[in-house]
Amino acid sequence: MHNTDLDLSSAALATTHEVFNQSRALEGYNSYSGDTALREAVERHGAAWAESRLTEHGARCGSAQVYEWGFQANASKPQFASHDRQGHRVDLVRYHDAYHHLMTLGLEAGLHSTPWTDPGPGAHVARAAQYYLQAQVESGHGCPLTMTFASVPSLRLTPSLGDTWLPKILNRAYDPRNVPHTEKQALTIGMGMTEKQGGSDVRANTTRARPLAGGGPGDAYELVGHKWFTSAPMCDAFLVLAQAEGGLSCFLVPRWRDDGSKNPIQVQRLKDKMGNVSNASSEIELRGALGWMVGEEGRGVRAIIEMVSMTRFDCMIGSAAAQRQGVAQAVNHAAGRSAFGKTLIDQPLMRNVLADLQLEAEGSLALTLRMGEALDKSLAPGGDEQEKLLLRLGLPTGKYWICKRTPFHTYEAMECLGGNGVTEDFIMARLYRDAPINAIWEGSGNVQALDMLRALSRSPETLEAWFAELGRTRGDDPRLDAAVGQLQAEFSDPDDIEYRARQIVDQLALTMQSSLLLRTGNQPVAEAFIASRLVGGSQRNFGGLPRGLDIDTLIRRADPHG
Missing domain, CATH: 2.40.110.20 (Butyryl-CoA Dehydrogenase, subunit A; domain 2)
Structure with missing residues (x-):
């Protein structure tokens, strides 16, 4: 039986379908003007x-x-x-x-x-x-x-x-x-x-x-x-x-x-x-x-460590940048794509994922630019000794934590794009291949964790400087105060400390990121970070934020178009 309504003309056969429901490429925008967290951090840290x-x-x-x-x-x-x-x-x-x-x-x-x-x-x-x-x-x-x-x-x-x-x-x-x-x-x-x-x-x-x-x-x-x-x-x-x-x-x-x-x-x-x-x-x-x-x-190690310290700082910047690119791509895609009758960015579970990705990027940027401020102050004439001590723990801690978190973050952002995310036509595939590099170069995770312990053994005052920095938010949030207390207990127990070094660096990073985000005065961001990272645990999958958080604010801050 033939369908007489079927148009078999060459013009009709040349057009098989209309392309729609695809997000537009993220390009032709201002990546500084559209990044609220970055603009705020630049001002906050003196630039x-x-x-x-x-x-x-x-x-x-x-x-x-x-x-x-x-x-x-x-x-x-x-x-x-x-x-x-x-x-x-x-x-x-x-x-x-x-x-x-x-x-x-x-x-x-x-x-x-x-x-x-x-x-x-x-x-x-x-x-x-x-x-x-x-x-x-x-x-x-x-x-x-x-x-x-x-x-x-x-x-x-x-x-x-x-x-x-x-x-x-x-x-x-x-x-x-x-x-x-x-x-x-x-x-x-x-x-x-x-x-x-x-x-x-x-x-x-x-x-x-x-x-x-x-x-x-x-x-x-x-x-x-x-x-x-x-x-x-x-x-x-x-x-x-x-x-x-x-x-x-x-x-x-x-x-x-x-x-x-x-x-x-x-x-x-x-x-x-x-x-x-x-x-x-x-x-x-x-x-x-x-x-x-x-x-x-x-004294070759001493000479070249001057260079290595700076390259480790740039590893922090580069991995934090990859997180920002990942969440920007994910939000851009979700805003331009519909599924099951709803735009992705309006669907509750996707909003949970996107907000969580943004939280990670917020914490990474906050720690990175705080170390940038410490570099400025420690290298200024006269050199601030407290800032030098802060860097001594902050660089291995930040390099370890931010670079370690980035592959996981990039994978989740890539998944937001579905099949498009794994093709080389889209930037996410390249981001994912690049994501582990900074964690390995300039000293792998174990090297960073051991460097943290080495710093403490050579200069115990570095830990005092770290807790003094955390002390700037003492009393602002009981959950952070409790986490800082747990961290102090970790350092008071010398048994198997090398075996526990990664766990300790995790806590160093999370407590400092929480403290820094509290200081910004942006309560929705700080509350979500503390509720999900200090209370909810850092090893869970993205998209597991608890109820009651200001997800709208987080997604607005993630939007690359500002």
């Missing part, structure tokens, strides 16, 4: 003066063009060529142009330099906020930006090197050419610490350094050995650890010698990583490479 700069950068980072750069940079992995066509050793890594566009955006904005070139109240907070905006779009190019930024305190330990290298390092420009640093006006810096046999245990490093003359800080050495993980191998120089006669020491190793010849830093291969694919990570061998000693001989 309101940077409002115009951040607004301008938010417009750039929220643009369709910059989002497209992120997709392109990840779709085309870096390609390595050991030799040129004539057979000369070049160790060249080629990136997609989009990667270079992102690097240009970050370096011209001063993400690597502004707190060093223009120090003052709120400088680190403003830079952290700006980095937070750019990291939401693409995380891979953040690695060389971070390492260049973080190299400055280490290089300042040796004035003869700092005076020569820092003017070009701090220049707000980008020069990706594969030419000697002497021919450039803008430089980027990488880092090589870990080796095959040691990983985080850098004392096990076997790379050797031999002085070419007298030896000592700023003098030239010859390095022979390897590094198992050297990211961004096209940087102009690297801070590297090697064994000198007096013990493990730090060296600045350039890609080219001053005479224009290639320094024998030979890339063996690029790592085939599951995430962070726009950024090349390499295995290198040092075959008599020239390097200059940074800091004192035998």
Whole structure:
């Protein structure tokens, strides 16, 4: 039996369906103006003066063009060529142009330099906020930006090197050419610490350094050995650890010698990583490479830890940024998608999930920018000692907690998009692949937890500073007071403390986030965080917020359009 009403014309067959009930791409918006929590935190921590700069950068980072750069940079992995066509050793890594566009955006904005070139109240907070905006779009190019930024305190330990290298390092420009640093006006810096046999245990490093003359800080050495993980191998120089006669020491190793010849830093291969694919990570061998000693001989860890502290801070920023991008994508999708007769964002269970995701991002941002304020105060002339002590626990705690929470957060945000979330056409798939990276790099979770204990053993006053900071909200909420009391009891019991270290760091983070959110004066946010994290437990799934909370406020704050 034939259906005579069926239109089999070519015009009808060419149109099978109408596309509807799909959310619009989240682009063409201002990621600063639309982020209420970020704008409030910037003002709260002393960087309101940077409002115009951040607004301008938010417009750039929220643009369709910059989002497209992120997709392109990840779709085309870096390609390595050991030799040129004539057979000369070049160790060249080629990136997609989009990667270079992102690097240009970050370096011209001063993400690597502004707190060093223009120090003052709120400088680190403003830079952290700006980095937070750019990291939401693409995380891979953040690695060389971070390492260049973080190299400055280490290089300042040796004035003869700092005076020569820092003017070009701090220049707000980008020069990706594969030419000697002497021919450039803008430089980027990488880092090589870990080796095959040691990983985080850098004392096990076997790379050797031999002085070419007298030896000592700023003098030239010859390095022979390897590094198992050297990211961004096209940087102009690297801070590297090697064994000198007096013990493990730090060296600045350039890609080219001053005479224009290639320094024998030979890339063996690029790592085939599951995430962070726009950024090349390499295995290198040092075959008599020239390097200059940074800091004192035998004090290499002390010298490079100046850099590591800053890279850990940026891991906090980057992971907090991923949380913000995840919840923004989830809310944007839920506002433009209907199911079962209702817009997703109006459905109670989805609202519970979205509000919970926003709470996590609020806590992460609050802790991150409080550490930014601590950096500003501790690095100011005279240096606030309490703020230095706060950082000593705050950086490993924040790095551990925020970076650990991000993969779980990203997965839940991805699920909000349904099947679209797992396809590479949408940003969530990339966010999910990138999410575990910050928890592993710059010291894994165990390293951070043990670093917290090490800080306490060396400087017990750090714990006093932490509880003094928590004491600023004593009496404001009995649930927080009880949690702080439990935390104090944990530290009063020395038995099996290394075994319990992760549990303790969890409590350090949650109590501090709760205290910081209470101080904002935003009662709906603080109440929801304390009710769900301190009382409800942090290990539950997202979307389990208790009844009676102001979900509307949380979802409004999550909306990327403000």
